[in-house]
Amino acid sequence: MDILVIGGGGREHAIVWALKQSPQAGTIYCAPGNAGIGQLAECVPIGVFEFDRLTAFAEEKQVGLVVVGPDDPLAVGIVDAFEAKAIPVFGPRKNAAEIEGSKTFMKDLLHKYNIPTAAYRKFDSYDEARSYLLEQKIPIVIKADGLAAGKGVTVAYSMEEAEKALSDMMVDKVFGDAGTQVVIEEFLEGQEMSILSFVDGETVRPMVAAQDHKPVFDGDQGPNTGGMGTYSPLPHIADSIIEEAIETIIKPTAKAMVAEGRPFTGVLFAGLMISPDGKPKTVEFNARFGDPETQVVLPRLKSDLLSIFLAAVNGNLADVEMEWKDEAAVCVVLASGGYPGSYPKGVPIHGLDQVDDAIVFHAGTAVNEAGEWVTNGGRVLGVVGLGRDIAAARAKAYEQAERITFAGKQNRTDIAAKALV
Incomplete structure (x- = not known):
């Protein structure tokens, strides 16, 4: 085929x-x-x-x-x-993909069906949003309603930062029409977790859990990016918590979409926060494979991906058995200097032929007229190490990533460190 x-x-x-x-x-x-x-x-x-x-x-x-x-x-x-x-x-069709395309639609859906998520208010008036914001506690989260390449969310740790984020979105339109409406929601503390699921209407087949690292610098500092690295599994998060997230958030959301006349077929990506008391809440939903979560989830899939896709499309997902490998996967993203702001393109990449014990996924590369590999994006490469546990996979990913060089190369050095504590 x-x-x-x-x-x-x-x-x-x-x-x-x-x-x-x-x-x-x-x-x-x-x-x-x-x-x-x-x-x-x-x-x-x-x-x-x-x-x-x-x-x-x-x-x-x-x-x-x-x-x-x-x-x-x-x-x-x-x-x-x-x-x-x-x-x-x-x-997913357009009417189902709105679960990612509109933060307000997603939040309203979860509220209507009593699915755990952070408290929120939505605004299409800057003045009303600012008045509400000034009455809230810090930290607080400001989200552009529409799609913004994974960058339309600000976790503000000062009122000055929160006001600037709101003004950037609604007044200066740094995310274009995505910021016409905003969601202001309470800040959730705890461990983040991503669960991607194959979905066919009310049938939900979860994949192995992963954790992304959005801020550009070590220690979760700096502006948010599309993702600087991921790992799977999550040994520091109990299986019972993962199962609770599936049963109380993901499955009810799939059913809610069917009830709303928007049946979802595809990959439903749940971005979750595990509170200190061990309760999962919904941070976001995406309507497709996550990037870079996919780079650690799919290398752990033992089953035939094409068979799963076809089963979902044909309405037979419930009949498919999925198997996963025991080994761990860690992905380290190598990014261009300046990312997630402006960055150069066409910078020669060296050492790709020296990588011999990792999977290298290309995110933003090209080949120039001289036949050289060059950078062609903010996130350039994802280097994935596989091993018996997170420590082994992490060591392999970083060892192999060091063999690749290009001017301005930046990467976080603490990917998966939370899993080693």
Whole structure:
């Protein structure tokens, strides 16, 4: 079966890598892909919003399945476009993808169905939002309602920081229309946890839990990024807490979406906070594989990913058995200097051929006219170490990551350190 994967980052590289291992997989196309993905798949120069061209390509190549990676095209209806052409596609329709595309929709849904989440208020008036903010306790969380490449959330530890975040979003429009409406919510303390689940209506098949590191610098300092590294499993979080999150948050949310006439098919990503008393609450939902969580979750999957995708698309997810490997995975992201702000592109990358004991997923790379690997994004590479436990996987990831160099390279040095305490 030929497959079309849509997207061009580290998440899509991991998806293509996993699909390539399926005995059912034929030619894998990736639109637009990147230079690293091009080593495994045939990259097609079509943008993720060019729905007419994408559907025409899928029809021409008679692909048996389309897999959508990024959030933005899901939010504007890419799945609906493929379904209109009767092309099998893995991902949620536009009305279901709104669980990520609108923070206010997500919060209102959870409130309506009594699903645990932080207390919140939503605003479309800057003056009203600011008046409310000035009455709140610090720290506090300010969220742009719409999609903002994973950067539309500020955890403010001073009122000055909170006011600036609000003004940036609603007045200066640093996230464009995403900041037309905002959510102001209480700050939740505790351990973060991500659980990605394959979902087919009310059927929920959870993947292994992971933990991301959003701030750019060690010790969770600095501005939020799309993710600087991840690890799985989470030995410091009890299985009973993970199970409680699945039963009290993820499964009820899937049922709520069905009840709302928005049945969800695809990957439902729950960003959770485990409070000091061990109770999980919802921080966010995403409507697709997380990036870089996917880079540690899929290498731990023993089952055939393509079979799981097809089962979900065909409404048979409940019949699929999923197996996971015991080994741990740690992903260290190597980023361009200046990220998540402005950064250069085209910087030569050295040492990729020296990596011999890790999986390297390309997030932002290209090959220049001289045939050299060069940077082409903020997050450049994800280096994944696998081992018998977190300590072994972490040591391997960092050892191999040090072999890769480029001017301005930055990475956190404390990925998965919380799991070693």
